[in-house]
Amino acid sequence: MQYMDNYRPLTLEEKKKKDRERAERDAEMRARNNRMGLAIFQGSWIMAFVCLAIVYLVMGAVPGWRPAEGHRPDALLPTIATLILLTSSWLARSGWRAVTRDDVQKFLSQWMIAIVLSGVFVVIMMTQFFAISPTETDIQYVELYRLMIAYHAIHAVIIGYMMVQVWRYGRAGHYHSDNHWSVEAGLKLQYFVTAAWLIFYAVLYLT
Amino acid sequence: MATISVPIGERQTQSMPHWTEYFRWTVDHKIIGVQYGVTAFVFFLVGGALAMLIRWELLTPALDTMASGTAYNQLFTIHGTIMIFLFVIPMWGAFGNYLIPLQLGAGDMAFPWLNAFAFWLIPPAGILVIMGYFVGQAEAGWTAYPPLSTLFSGDGQTLWAMGAHLLGFSSILGSINFLVTILNMRPEGMSIWKMPLFCWAQMATSTIAVMATPFLAGALTLMLLDRVGGTSFFDATQGGDVLLWQNVFWFYSHPAVYIMILPGMGVLSEVLSVHSRKPIFGYRMIGLSSMAIAIVGFFVWAHHMFTSLQPELRIPFMVTTMIIAVPTGIKIFSWIGTLWGGKIRFTSAMLFSLGFLSMFVIGGISGVMLAAIPFNYQVHDTYFVVSHFHFVLFGGAVFAIYSGLYHWFPKVTGRMLNETLGRIHFVLTYLGFFFTFFPMHMAGMLGMPRRVAVYAPELQTWNVIISIFSFILGISTFVFVGNAIWSVARGRRAGANPWRALTLEWATTSPPPAWNFDEPPIPFEDPYGYGTDAATAYLDAIDRTFGVPEPPRPNITGGNSPEALPSPAGD
Numbered sequence: 001m002q003y004m005d006n007y008r009p010l011t012l013e014e015k016k017k018k019d020r021e022r023a024e025r026d027a028e029m030r031a032r033n034n035r036m037g038l039a040i041f042q043g044s045w046i047m048a049f050v051c052l053a054i055v056y057l058v059m060g061a062v063p064g065w066r067p068a069e070g071h072r073p074d075a076l077l078p079t080i081a082t083l084i085l086l087t088s089s090w091l092a093r094s095g096w097r098a099v100t101r102d103d104v105q106k107f108l109s110q111w112m113i114a115i116v117l118s119g120v121f122v123v124i125m126m127t128q129f130f131a132i133s134p135t136e137t138d139i140q141y142v143e144l145y146r147l148m149i150a151y152h153a154i155h156a157v158i159i160g161y162m163m164v165q166v167w168r169y170g171r172a173g174h175y176h177s178d179n180h181w182s183v184e185a186g187l188k189l190q191y192f193v194t195a196a197w198l199i200f201y202a203v204l205y206l207t
Numbered sequence: 208m209a210t211i212s213v214p215i216g217e218r219q220t221q222s223m224p225h226w227t228e229y230f231r232w233t234v235d236h237k238i239i240g241v242q243y244g245v246t247a248f249v250f251f252l253v254g255g256a257l258a259m260l261i262r263w264e265l266l267t268p269a270l271d272t273m274a275s276g277t278a279y280n281q282l283f284t285i286h287g288t289i290m291i292f293l294f295v296i297p298m299w300g301a302f303g304n305y306l307i308p309l310q311l312g313a314g315d316m317a318f319p320w321l322n323a324f325a326f327w328l329i330p331p332a333g334i335l336v337i338m339g340y341f342v343g344q345a346e347a348g349w350t351a352y353p354p355l356s357t358l359f360s361g362d363g364q365t366l367w368a369m370g371a372h373l374l375g376f377s378s379i380l381g382s383i384n385f386l387v388t389i390l391n392m393r394p395e396g397m398s399i400w401k402m403p404l405f406c407w408a409q410m411a412t413s414t415i416a417v418m419a420t421p422f423l424a425g426a427l428t429l430m431l432l433d434r435v436g437g438t439s440f441f442d443a444t445q446g447g448d449v450l451l452w453q454n455v456f457w458f459y460s461h462p463a464v465y466i467m468i469l470p471g472m473g474v475l476s477e478v479l480s481v482h483s484r485k486p487i488f489g490y491r492m493i494g495l496s497s498m499a500i501a502i503v504g505f506f507v508w509a510h511h512m513f514t515s516l517q518p519e520l521r522i523p524f525m526v527t528t529m530i531i532a533v534p535t536g537i538k539i540f541s542w543i544g545t546l547w548g549g550k551i552r553f554t555s556a557m558l559f560s561l562g563f564l565s566m567f568v569i570g571g572i573s574g575v576m577l578a579a580i581p582f583n584y585q586v587h588d589t590y591f592v593v594s595h596f597h598f599v600l601f602g603g604a605v606f607a608i609y610s611g612l613y614h615w616f617p618k619v620t621g622r623m624l625n626e627t628l629g630r631i632h633f634v635l636t637y638l639g640f641f642f643t644f645f646p647m648h649m650a651g652m653l654g655m656p657r658r659v660a661v662y663a664p665e666l667q668t669w670n671v672i673i674s675i676f677s678f679i680l681g682i683s684t685f686v687f688v689g690n691a692i693w694s695v696a697r698g699r700r701a702g703a704n705p706w707r708a709l710t711l712e713w714a715t716t717s718p719p720p721a722w723n724f725d726e727p728p729i730p731f732e733d734p735y736g737y738g739t740d741a742a743t744a745y746l747d748a749i750d751r752t753f754g755v756p757e758p759p760r761p762n763i764t765g766g767n768s769p770e771a772l773p774s775p776a777g778d
Contacts, residue, residue: 054455140447
């Protein structure tokens with residue numbers, strides 16, 4: 001067996017090199033941590049939406065709980081809103097790809113359109129929130145329907161605000177191909193809003 | 208041929224941070240760990256005091272100490288909530304925060320700021336929950352079943368729900384941090400299969416927490432809306448469904464039982480191996496069984512609802528509940544295999560781990576009994592159930608917490624806990640615990656219902672026995688508190704590695720410096736590879752680097768206990 005202590009005084013050059021390597025390693029690890037942390041958070045928090053979707057399905061399984069066909073909210077506007085939200089996510093992705101290629105102008109325009117479309121989505125869904133009012137027979141249904149829309153809208157508004165902040169920083173010249181984590185995070189949060197809505201859309205309008 | 212390499216620091220001793228640091232916002236994971244631990248322990252004392260009041264009330268079959276049944280309901284509600292949400296779960300946050308970066312040889316957690324934020328959510332949440340008691344009528348138990356929690360409880364129940372919401376959020380943030388740190392920040396040479404088993408346990412726990420806790424958030428949102436928003440999700444008279452709460456709540460809260468016990472199992476894997484100087488038996492099976500428990504734990508929730516569940520679902524949930532005993536059994540047999548033929552040192556840490564083994568097995572067996580539907584029907588909502596979950600949560604989690612505290616206290620403070628007081632603490636806790644909770648099985652089978660202050664007079668003898676031993680159990684806590692306070696100031700200096708353990712937290716000073724390691728440490732090839740020449744050489748190198756523990760002083764009580772001493776021989 002061989003024994004070795006790995007310590008000996010370093011020369012100044014060696015120390016500088018070591019510090020440089022450590023800084024690079026740390027930056028790499030920070031980037032990996034950020035990506036993984038955000039992914040876990042998304043995977044975790046989406047469960048709150050899954051929970052509400054399951055609640056809807058469980059309650060909806062009771063005969064007579066949902067309003068009769070024809071008295072339910074029309075799916076047309078929500079479908080249009082869903083397509084708008086998907087477009088918004090696609091544009092945000094395109095904006096992020098632009099910033100990774102140092103095309104900041106394209107990023108700013110795509111990102112801004114994505115924000116506007118996201119806002120249009122929220123406005124349309126707010127109209128849906130008020131589109132139905134409870135009667136004696138469907139009070140539970142309306143309450144849950146409204147809760148799900150509002151719960152999602154809160155997330156959409158908060159993440160929309162973050163996207164606005166990213167746009168402002170982008171306009172101030174903060175982002176380029178070597179520094180675009182905030183843009184990537186904003187994009188992934190927009191994905192989250194979209195995925196969460198798709199779950200709700202499926203249970204609210206397709207079941 | 209093995210090559211042993213350890214980092215060498217220049218300091219031989221390291222002092223603890225100034226006490227004011229523990230009351231400030233800081234991003235140092237070690238200070239946050241201590242903040243979690245002390246806060247949780249203070250809540251433990253509060254929850255324990257409430258338990259003593261409960262037992263005092265139950266000394267007689269009539270309502271005497273409490274003004275009313277409602278007051279009694281509030282008492283056990285806040286007791287249960289504090290013990291689960293404010294003691295056990297945050298206490299594992301303390302261990303995780305302090306130990307995970309050290310065991311992985313990292314400088315800090317992956318997200319230090321988030322880590323601090325997660326901790327600082329706990330005190331206001333705790334205050335909200337306790338205000339629920341004083342504001343009044345948070346009386347629906349820690350399970351908060353509607354309609355009691357929605358239609359009949361007072362404003363205190365709203366505060367309770369808000370506090371629980373915050374605690375859940377804190378738990379999610381903490382768990383994200385643990386997962387990222389464990390998955391991303393392991394040092395070179397430490398694959399996931401060479402990671403300390405405590406990290407495996409925390410990984411499984413965090414997986415459960417991030418997946419299940421949002422369900423609690425969903426359920427609490429619905430409850431809060433019912434209470435203050437005019438909705439009626441759980442109001443059967445308005446077409447709501449009270450069982451909906453039970454389903455969603457238990458989908459979180461049964462996995463939460465594993466959130467409370469899995470880290471304890473991780474502690475046991477560390478302590479049993481170190482203090483018996485034996486490689487852990489079945490490393491992979493212990494690690495994988497933690498993940499198995501985490502996964503199967505999501506498929507057992509409805510066993511809490513056998514009496515109200517649709518008949519066709521009862522058998523499947525009975526089966527899944529019994530299946531979860533298998534990975535747990537794997538762990539138990541692995542630990543026994545670890546002890547078998549080891550050079551066991553009966554330190555306080557070891558005694559509490561052995562206490563866990565015996566008590567948790569009883570809780571596990573009564574769990575399997577409760578999984579059997581016919582038996583469950585007979586003892587549903589009786590003291591048998593109370594006994595079962597206390598054997599799991601006190602006999603399991605709290606014994607493991609004490610074991611971990613005795614094991615890692617030297618690392619945190621740089622001083623050893625007094626072993627004589629530790630043994631007195633163990634004996635009082637073990638006897639106090641056993642004779643408090645074991646007779647509850649009998650009381651339950653004789654028909655003593657849970658959550659009542661008034662009971663049949665023929666059950667008084669059992670209740671008096673239970674109460675007397677519960678007071679002994681309560682007193683035992685103060686032996687530990689006294690020991691900890693005395694040892695922080697006057698305890699024998701521990702040195703870096705008083706137990707001659709191989710995991711990385713022992714390869715730095717006690718307490719560690721703010722940056723943990725001067726150089727990225729090189730982990731030993733097997734974190735439990737005791738009994739080899741390579742291990743002895745590695746441990747000797749650590750001793751040479753950081754100095755050896757202070758020798759015992761025979762005039763100090765407990766300092767001369769030979770079993771408590773580091774044992775250079777027999778690694």
